[in-house]
Amino acid sequence: MNNNYFDMIAKTMMGLEEVLADELVNIGAINVNILSRAVSFKGDNNIMYRANLWCRTALRVLKIIKVFDAKNESELYDEVSRIDWQQWMNTHDTIAVDCTLNSSNFSNSVFVSQRTKDAIVDQFRHKTGQRPSVNLDNPAIRLNIHVSGDSCTLSVDSSGKSLHKRGYRKFTPPAPINEVLAAGLIKLSGWDLHSNFIDPMCGSGTILTEAALMALNIPPGYYQKKFAFENLPDFNSQLWNNIKNEIPSSIGEFDGEIIGSDISKDAVDMAHENIKTAGLHKDIKIVNKSILEFEPPPGPGVVITNPPYGERIGINNISDLYRSMGNAFKKFYNGYNVWVISSDIDTIKLIGLHPSKKIKLFNGPLECRFIKFSIYEGSKKNM
Numbered sequence: 003m004n005n006n007y008f009d010m011i012a013k014t015m016m017g018l019e020e021v022l023a024d025e026l027v028n029i030g031a032i033n034v035n036i037l038s039r040a041v042s043f044k045g046d047n048n049i050m051y052r053a054n055l056w057c058r059t060a061l062r063v064l065k066i067i068k069v070f071d072a073k074n075e076s077e078l079y080d081e082v083s084r085i086d087w088q089q090w091m092n093t094h095d096t097i098a099v100d101c102t103l104n105s106s107n108f109s110n111s112v113f114v115s116q117r118t119k120d121a122i123v124d125q126f127r128h129k130t131g132q133r134p135s136v137n138l139d140n141p142a143i144r145l146n147i148h149v150s151g152d153s154c155t156l157s158v159d160s161s162g163k164s165l166h167k168r169g170y171r172k173f174t175p176p177a178p179i180n181e182v183l184a185a186g187l188i189k190l191s192g193w194d195l196h197s198n199f200i201d202p203m204c205g206s207g208t209i210l211t212e213a214a215l216m217a218l219n220i221p222p223g224y225y226q227k228k229f230a231f232e233n234l235p236d237f238n239s240q241l242w243n244n245i246k247n248e249i250p251s252s253i254g255e256f257d258g259e260i261i262g263s264d265i266s267k268d269a270v271d272m273a274h275e276n277i278k279t280a281g282l283h284k285d286i287k288i289v290n291k292s293i294l295e296f297e298p299p300p301g302p303g304v305v306i307t308n309p310p311y312g313e314r315i316g317i318n319n320i321s322d323l324y325r326s327m328g329n330a331f332k333k334f335y336n337g338y339n340v341w342v343i344s345s346d347i348d349t350i351k352l353i354g355l356h357p358s359k360k361i362k363l364f365n366g367p368l369e370c371r372f373i374k375f376s377i378y379e380g381s382k383k384n385m
């Protein structure tokens with residue numbers, strides 16, 4: 003193994019771990035292991051930069067600094083003090099420490115974050131007379147301490163802000179889908195990246211935008227101005243420039259059609275703006291029609307849609323809407339594989355088609371099902 007390899011953890015959403023593991027293997031990561039809402043792996047700076055730029059289902063990429071045991075605050079403070087922090091930051095850097103706590107050793111996560119930060123700033127003060135200052139919102143160096151029982155994993159966050167904030171979404175409707183979840187749904191659907199792709203309830207166009215990025219082989223990090231790894235002392239700007247310079251030659255072409263529709267004029271306007279920001283206005287078409295009026299081009303193709311859920315959008319008759327969806331799918335979508343994600347698990351049955359696959363996922367705090375209906379001549383007869 004390359005001497006420059008180190009341990010990393012990429013975080014994701016529940017249900018997308020295997021998809022993320024595949025993405026990491028594809029960029030050359032090794033020792034890839036699936037955890038809960040995360041994937042551990044090994045790689046060097048090249049892999050870490052690529053993971054931030056290319057992994058569509060990663061929320062953050064953490065570079066592990068140290069794993070240690072701590073049963074109380076003074077053990078935590080001592081262990082953090084033993085790290086040479088000048089290898090990781092300078093006194094003029096601003097810092098923040100995030101904590102995820104799953105241990106009865108400590109009373110709360112804020113306290114663990116503060117003790118970790120204290121150990122770092124005290125070391126700088128003793129060595130240099132100066133100390134890094136704290137900036138919780140936009141730090142140069144974001145650290146992460148994960149405490150599970152006695153075991154603490156201290157990492158530096160190579161991403162900075164969550165990678166789902168791609169940078170193309172300027173406008174959002176009441177219940178936008180997370181970009182990482184949208185990308186994960188497309189990967190889970192097995193879309194071949196060549197046939198038509200449709201979202202007939204597209205809202206601000208997130209699923210369509212992620213589909214176009216995939217079909218054209220544009221990295222999800224294309225619109226990011228800066229990643230946190232650019233602030234690390236060992237940042238290799240030449241390596242990063244080389245990785246970015248590979249992008250123009252990798253951008254591909256797409257022969258099929260990517261089309262969205264929504265009943266709301268406001269949503270359609272937002273979708274237009276977001277797609278324009280992404281520079282994809284020639285690749286994605288949006289129309290302002292209800293699902294009962296919008297006719298997709300002939301199949302084959304894939305539909306992925308995130309309809310209103312009763313819990314989230316105050317729609318009086320969610321049942322009528324789901325029946326209408328079923329009617330539209332039977333009438334217009336012959337030859338399509340239609341996927342619907344919803345937390346209204348009972349209401350989905352009103353679509354009136356036989357599901358050929360069901361995947362459990364979470365959309366934020368809501369437990370959802372991502373359900374596949376294969377529409378072909380005779381689908382209706384099979385009901």
Ligand SMILES: C[S@@+](CC[C@H](N)C(=O)[O-])C[C@H]1O[C@@H](n2cnc3c(N)ncnc32)[C@H](O)[C@@H]1O
Nearest residue numbers: 178179203205206208264265266292293308310
């Ligand atoms: C949960 S939102 C979709 C959000 C979208 N995935 C995004 O990321 O912005 C559901 C969308 O369904 C649309 N909608 C509701 N009833 C509809 C109907 N009968 N036909 C078409 N669109 C409808 C709403 O206007 C809303 O934009």
